[in-house]
Amino acid sequence: MMTKEKKNWINSLAAQLQVSAMQMPLLKAMPKLELHAHLNGCVRTSTLLDLAVGENSKEKISNTDLESLIRKEDRSLTECFRLFPVIHALTTDHAVVTRITREAIEDFLLDNVVYLELRTTPKCNDLYGMSKRSYVEAVFAGFEAAGVMYKTDCDVQDGHRMHVRLLLSIDRRENAEAAMNTVQLAWDMRDRGVAGVDLSGDPAIGNWETFLPALTLAKELGVPLTLHCGEVSNPKEVREMLALQPRRLGHVCCLEEAEWRALLDSGIPVEICLTSNVRTESVSSMRDHHFAALYNAKHPVVLCTDDPGLFSTSLTLEFAIAATCFGLTNLELLIMGKSAINYTFADDKTKLILHGIFDDALQ
Template sequence: ESWVSVPKVELHAHLNGSIRDSTLLELARTLGEKGTIVFSEVEHVIRKNDRSLKEVFKLFDLIHILTTDHSTLTRITKEVVEDFASENVIYLELRTTPKKNDSIEMTKRSYMDAVIKGLRAITAVDVDFGCHDMESKGSTNLQPINDVNNLSPRKKIYVRLLLSIDRRESTASAMETVKLALEMQELGVVGIDLSGNPVIGEWVTFLPALVFAREQGFRITLHCGEVLNPKEVHAMLDFHPERMGHVCFFNEEHWKRLKTYKIPVEICLTSNIMTETISSVDVHHFADLYKEKHPLVLCTDDSGVFSTSLSKEYSLAASSFGIGKEEMLRLAKSAVEFIFSGEEVKRELREIFDSTMKELR
């Protein structure tokens, strides 16, 4: 069964984790020629297939060396959005950590401007990123809508941005990211994410920035329970974020609270298995949460790093848990309710799903 033609909503995708292998290798080759890195060493790391969670964060340090300059950011943003659109992702919340690098005169703001430039550079598909100035495409041209038979010539994708706080950051740096999000609300920034190596940093460091973000009206999603840390999971549940990612190392009390609060969970099957956070797909908590009708959304996490795609994640869920096509479509549609955009976008997305469901019958 191919899930490429089915409309899908992606809510957990890290920009620098979603880069094509071919682009990463090309960037590595270029930096290798300049002598900044040793290409053969990097090539081996990029091509390697299974990596522990610890190795993933080492890989990200390497990826950031290759990608963190303005023009490369613009390029990868464009490619990542095009790739999602090409597999009929109709709404994408793309998250990235704004980075500062004095040696190339990069500020968090200029980092994000390079990302926005990438969104504006897309011509292969219509992009609505919530920015209604003259330059934005798609917003004045709303009719081409994806359909299962691919009858419409052009695809359209809604893109919204989440700014990530890295767990390596200080309170002040996290606060700077939230302030940047405020400046960029008109450019499609709808929420804040907390991510980065889960064995680094303390919840109390990020809490003030997250509280401030919430006061300013931002929705918040937290990477939660990727490693055993019951105290932190407890504190994160106290915070009651709008969504949570992963939720792997949960105890009975945590499950009970998650279910009572009905906090939607971003499920990243391949990522959890490849990083050995979950030992195999058949023991994944997706099964229990799905059975109990807990709000869930299937996501890729890092489609580049884990060699996956949202269609592959749908296929994996359908085959591993024996879920039929109609039921999968209902699951896909239910994600619309957990997006961080407003009612207008939700209504449009529901319509796309409804027409797809009709065509299937």
């Protein structure tokens, strides 16, 4: 469940945003697609606290001010970077991976997300008998526990309200061989709920060319690709990423004029993460966010959360920010959501079901 602290935080942000009391429930009730959410960034504060005081946790973490760091809602960039390794250290075994997956889905369900693409880097950990494949199985166990539909072409089941797909992330700290293994795993598990591959991680780390062979293989196999792009200024990398023609790009915050024009010409849909971009200082302020320019240029965009747990946000809140800062109406937000069905990595049958859900809402 959402903690009391988080509810208060979201309510106070809504007040700051001057979203009317009437509008928040409407935004929440609206069907939504979440296409850019990292599993480890979705972990609830209450779960982190629970895991931090659990058995063996002292061996994993040694921060004396850990509890206040976990409890804090408006974390600074430095605090976010301090929390990342803590989350990583606390989410090591199969049971925890299954738990945080189930809880992440439950939280998106409460936000009326009808289709979710959750992404995560498959991890190996000999200490816990974990391989990349068993890690993915643990995520699937979370899908099962949450009662969602996640397999390709699966029929709508009674009581199952959400379609979920998994994207396997290549972390920029990994080497070429590990990246290749991840693409192979995505291909092997394509009928079991893995819908694509993502490139993510600290943009200052690693050389993008390391991952080109694996990403090229994904393209050859027909595994859909999304890339974290332009989180820091790196025109050469942005140009090369655009040349690869992935199915989607995440962020694209720091683009020079030539790369910006190339992005617009490419028509590649962009996953927009408003709060994340401001909090991580990729964008100087919400008013300066490039979402407005992309939206006004009719470039395909989709609003996403990135790390709702880490940044204390929700998709409803991101919609509220878009409504307040950029003047989008509820109808425009709904139409933007419906358009994004075409940018998902879902099969055609699932897309048709989603179009039906949005058409009902539009009426």
